[in-house]
Amino acid sequence: MKIEVCIDNIESLHTAIAAGADRIELCSALALGGLTPSLGLITQAVAVSSIPIYVMIRPRDGDFVFSDEEIHFMEHEIHTYKQLGVNGVVIGALNPDATINEDALRRWTTAAQGVGVTFHRAFDLVANPLESLELLCHYSIERILTSGLQPTAPEGKAMIKYLVETAQNRLSIMAGAGVNDNNALSLANIGVTELHLSGKGQRISNMLHQHSQISMGTESCDDWVSITDYDKVKKIVRLF
Template sequence: MKRVLEICANSVQSARAAQTGGAQRIELCQNLEQGGITPSHGLIQRVQEALSIPAFVLIRPRPGSFCYDADEQAIMLADITACRNLGCAGVVLGALDAAGQVDVACCQMLMAAAGSMQVTFHRAFDACADQALALETIIALGCHRLLTSGGQPSAVAGQEQLALLVRQAAGRISIMPGAGITPNNIRPLAEYTGATEFHTSAKRQVVSTAAAVPTEFDTTLPVSDATIVAELVAQLHF
């Protein structure tokens, strides 16, 4: 059985570490501390130049809720177009309505802009009250995979729901567990849920080496670690 590891990378360094460690794909974003937002055009371009594995780009204009107004939707459309023009393999998107269900009209517009790129529906799904209904909506939209923790703070805590989602999907879409996945839990999580794709940042905190960093700023940076990535890959090959 082929299993895929996707690394959530927040920099060129993290993207390179993901590839070196043997990951099959990255999700590129920035501002991981608040759940991630769309990376800069320059970062996307540089990662595209540096990597040979596919890069999926997070399309999220701001932290917070997943209910977007017209201006935010226009920004998302522009970002998707930029990703398509840069030759990205895929985008990661999602939007909810005021009732907390999938915003079909917004997502259809974003999907159309994505064109031939692969599309992952992100963890906005975890905020949906009726996940069974939301999954059917996401499948109908034509998304290729769903990133989710099963509505829990971590994929391990949500593993029962993840297993239910895998069974409901029945091969129509890939259910990709994410949140809190480590080399110690990825194998039992794969065995329990039946999922074949997994998402994690494999990060460690690195202290900035800048010569003069003002003390009021945080000098640590989360960076994906190639050794951790390799350990995750090894655990998936069983």
């Protein structure tokens, strides 16, 4: 079993590695589902990580219907991050009718040649998962990250099993969303060989003087810092 941990800060990188993660999905803004991280974070993560780094290519929150302008600069980002030494990128784009945007897919996988490619949970919004799977199998996609078209992977277990059986090792089906030590083994039992989680936790801020009524954003509280919880990751690693 390969364990991928998604993180959005350098502290969590060290925690995930110490807990036994096999691969990192590097993001910013996990509270928004994960966005493209900063150039500085990517550079530092590549410099210090002992495990593969896959970078999220997603410039904004919201849907996965990207404009031509967005597709263009996301393509440029892939080229840039390859030069920084990332091991892979995490991509996904849809058309308004909930089919995969094949033009974006073609451009991004071409730009990513030489590094790995994950198709992210945009897959969970497609209208036809079987057609979408077959399309992705024709491109240099290593894996699909999916919750089985349900809010969490345990809820989508039947679809995940179906996707694993249909893929027939042409690419990997990685289960993600709501994965923890209580359900990891049941996901392994349906043929999944990769699991994705954040191991989300918090620590108290290092600020000595705190303003509990002041927040710098709607998704944050400045009395604490969101980090990867060592124990949550380690418990899953120990299962395998």
